[in-house]
Amino acid sequence: MESVPVRCPACRLDQPYLAPVYPCPCGSPTSPPILPGAPPQPVTHRSWNDDWVTVRCLACGRHDEWPQPELCCPCGTVLRIPVRPVVPGGTLPSHIPSPRTAPAPRPPFRPTTIRTGRDAVTAAAAYLTWLGYRDVVRSAERPSSRIDLRAAGLIAQVDSTTRLTARRDVECLWLYALNSSVTGVLFSLAGYAPDAGARADGLRVPLFVMDLTGTPQPANSPADELLSTGA
Structure with missing residues (x-):
């Protein structure tokens, strides 16, 4: 493709x-x-x-x-991004691949509708689990570090506010991840400030944007790589 x-x-x-x-x-x-x-x-x-x-x-x-x-x-x-509409009707192929032999590296991701900030954290946790991270746990109360999720080798912050996630958020997460020798991942509902995206690219911090359906989308190259490789 x-x-x-x-x-x-x-x-x-x-x-x-x-x-x-x-x-x-x-x-x-x-x-x-x-x-x-x-x-x-x-x-x-x-x-x-x-x-x-x-x-x-x-x-x-x-x-x-x-x-x-x-x-x-x-x-x-x-x-x-505009998508070509589906034309009703059409013919089916003569051969349907067998589900047992066709490649399916991951099952379809099942999003969680976001209505509250807690829903956003739940959606991010489900996505990380879908990527292959085990034992994803959330903080009972958000600590001063603003780390919402933890898994083996990973921490994640979820910004569910209506403001663009700032460069400082990227840098603070990166420093905390560096000190803990883990990967730091950011999820945002509103998107990222321009300098935040550029800084994340330089620090190799994966950025994801979530919509209200609870479906994260990669927002930079490190996130694309994480989506491709998984945990």
Whole structure:
């Protein structure tokens, strides 16, 4: 699968985007078909209908609802990537791969709807577990370190406020992770300030943006790598 160029309408930055791949229940990898040439739309508010798209599996013809593709620009703007609409009807392939032999490295991620800050931490914990981290635990009360989640070799902070996550948040998490000899991961509902994203890239801190459906999306290269490799 090839990446498509995306231009942020806020800062005019061009950057490549690669649609996420999800495993269909038949075992085949399925990806939302990006609409070439269609401009991305800044996310100014969220609704259930806008955060999901219908995708047809090319192997078995099954229609499923998957998270709407999004990209977090370094300027802090969250962009909704247009997807080609599913055309009703169509023919099914002559061969449906056997679920026992088709590759399926992970089961589909089941998001948790976010209504409160505690829901955001629960969604992040579920995502880390899905990535392969074991024994993910949450702090009973948020300590001064602002570490919300811990697992073997990892700590995570979840910013559920309406402000852009700042550079200082990235640096504080990185320092705490460095002193503990673990990986630090950040989740944010509102996105990241431009200098926060740049600093995270330099420190190799994975950044994820979460929508209200509870589906994290990688917001920088370290997060892409973590999504690809898992724990």
